[in-house]
Each structure stands twice: as structure tokens, then as C-alpha cells.
Amino acid sequence: MPDMSPLIKLLNLAQKQSDDSAKNLGRLNYQHLEAERKLNLLLQYRQSYQDRLQNAIQSGMGHVEWQNFTTFINKLDNAISEQRLAVEYTENNRKTGSGEYQSCQRKLNAYATLFQRHQESENTRQKKIEQKALDEFTSNRFAHRNSNSTK
Numbered sequence: 772m773p774d775m776s777p778l779i780k781l782l783n784l785a786q787k788q789s790d791d792s793a794k795n796l797g798r799l800n801y802q803h804l805e806a807e808r809k810l811n812l813l814l815q816y817r818q819s820y821q822d823r824l825q826n827a828i829q830s831g832m833g834h835v836e837w838q839n840f841t842t843f844i845n846k847l848d849n850a851i852s853e854q855r856l857a858v859e860y861t862e863n864n865r866k867t868g869s870g871e872y873q874s875c876q877r878k879l880n881a882y883a884t885l886f887q888r889h890q891e892s893e894n895t896r897q898k899k900i901e902q903k904a905l906d907e908f909t910s911n912r913f914a915h916r917n918s919n920s921t922k
Contacts, residue, residue, distance in 0.1 A: 789875040799868040803861040810854040
């Protein structure tokens with residue numbers, strides 16, 4: 772039987788890489804969800820502040836108060852723009868991580884298939900050896916009986 776240790780080592784290495792890639796993908800997914808959550812909070816906060824501005828306008832407000840509201844909304848808009856970039860960045864990282872995970876899975880599946888084929892081939896070879904030994908035993912036994920019966 773050929774030495775299986777190199778194939779087993781490759782299979783184990785591919786499994787470890789796949790596991791590491793899965794953990795990394797989980798981390799990237801979490802980061803993306805957190806970035807989206809922060810963006811949604813900023814958008815909700817901006818809408819809430821916009822509603823307060825509308826109410827203040829209807830109730831009447833001074834020039835300084837108006838400037839404070841608009842300055843704050845502009846800062847929120849800048850934060851929202853930056854957070855959208857962060858969401859886009861984490862989405863790109865997530866896609867890259869997903870591609871790496873899929874690549875690791877394909878490699879793992881390829882090594883597993885090679886290992887399985889080798890095992891099947893080895894089982895077939897072993898069965899042939901056992902069948903040959905059984906045939907020889909049966910043949911020898913038959914020959915031995917025939918030689919005893921002719922005496």
C-alpha cells in the first residue's frame with residue numbers, strides 16, 4: 772500500500788485553511804452587519820432630528836437656532852456619507868472573504884475526493900488479493916483431495 776501521509780497532510784491542511792477561512796468570513800460578516808447597523812442608526816437619528824426641525828420651524832425659531840439645526844444636520848449627513856463608505860468597504864471585504872472561503876472549500880473537496888478514490892482503489896486491490904488467496908486455497912485443497920482420492 773502506498774504511503775498516504777502526504778495526501779492526508781494535504782487534506783488536513785486544506786481542512787485547517789477551510790476552517791480558518793470560515794472563521795474569517797464570520798468575522799467579516801459581523802463587521803458588515805455592524806457597519807449597516809451603525810448606518811441605520813445614523814439614518815434614524817437624522818430623520819428624528821429632521822422631524823424636530825420641522826416641528827421647530829412650525830412653532831417658530833430664531834436664526835441662531837436655525838443655524839444650529841442645519842449645522843448639526845450637515846454633520847450628520849457627513850457621518851452618514853462616511854458610514855456608507857464603511858458599509859461599502861465591509862461589503863467588499865465580505866465578498867473577498869466569501870470567495871476565499873469558496874476556494875478553500877473547493878480545494879478541500881478536491882483532496883477529499885482524491886483520498887476517497889484512493890481508499891476505494893485500495894479496497895478493490897485488497898479484495899482482489901483476498902479473492903486470489905481464497906482461489907489458491909480452494910484450488911490447493913481441491914488438488915489435495917484429488918491426489919488423495921487417486922491413491
